[in-house]
């Protein structure tokens with residue numbers, strides 16, 4: 479009886495494993511227009527191999543075989559160029575395109591249907607302890623060489639531009655770009671920065687000071703324009719001049735054609 483149950487269990491485990499592999503391959507076919515067949519995806523996508531190796535190393539990590547887990551993840555890194563710590567929690571259908579240079583830290587959490595390109599780092603800032611790596615929610619897209627640092631959360635279906643450095647939480651359905659990253663789209667609407675306080679940048683202080691000075695100058699200019707608006711002195715001089723001209727005209731006409 480025991481043996482029968484054991485066989486059924488292992489059969490279903492193997493079936494589940496193949497189902498997962500098929501699911502991963504299909505997700506690549508859906509997301510990468512360059513992928514032509516399942517066989518091609520199986521043999522030519524090291525990002526997928528990295529995920530599969532991680533699944534085994536993560537299992538070793540969870541059963542407390544920490545050193546074998548680390549060793550296996552290093553073997554994976556050698557062959558794929560992707561360094562995923564065995565402690566990282568990775569959801570389903572993660573697609574790492576081009577693979578090379580991706581680093582995913584120990585306490586990172588990656589949801590399902592996440593896509594990332596080469597050179598992406600989900601790393602720590604070097605300052606934190608405990609949960610010190612990012613949480614990337616379902617459906618997130620991370621462009622090549624983007625760095626997401628610290629215990630920050632990238633909300634569902636958000637996009638991180640290539641080369642961006644994300645240091646703060648990103649709300650769901652947003653696009654962030656730049657160093658440090660700021661939101662350019664949210665729920666399909668373009669987001670423009672109009673307040674320099676919203677620019678979280680080492681140059682922010684200079685921008686804030688500059689905009690304060692411009693505001694001050696505008697105010698001063700506004701006052702000057704206001705004072706000058708009635709042109710009271712000029713208006714009075716003009717009136718006096720016209721009256722004098724009128725008076726003189728009488729003399730001119732009297733002078734008969736001078």
Ligand SMILES: CC(C)(COP(=O)(O)OP(=O)(O)OC[C@H]1O[C@@H](n2cnc3c(N)ncnc32)[C@H](O)[C@@H]1OP(=O)(O)O)[C@@H](O)C(=O)NCCC(=O)NCCS
Nearest residue numbers: 576595620621622637638639640641642653654655656662
């Ligand atoms: C972030 C990204 C997804 C946004 O695409 P999008 O929704 O079409 O956005 P837009 O092109 O309209 O860009 C919006 C603004 O952000 C800027 N921007 C876009 N991507 C940027 C980036 N990576 N870094 C800095 N600024 C960026 C644009 O210049 C534009 O600014 P502007 O309106 O002031 O001119 C895309 O630009 C990106 O970076 N994709 C990654 C692709 C990748 O990794 N490819 C690797 C292939 S190997």
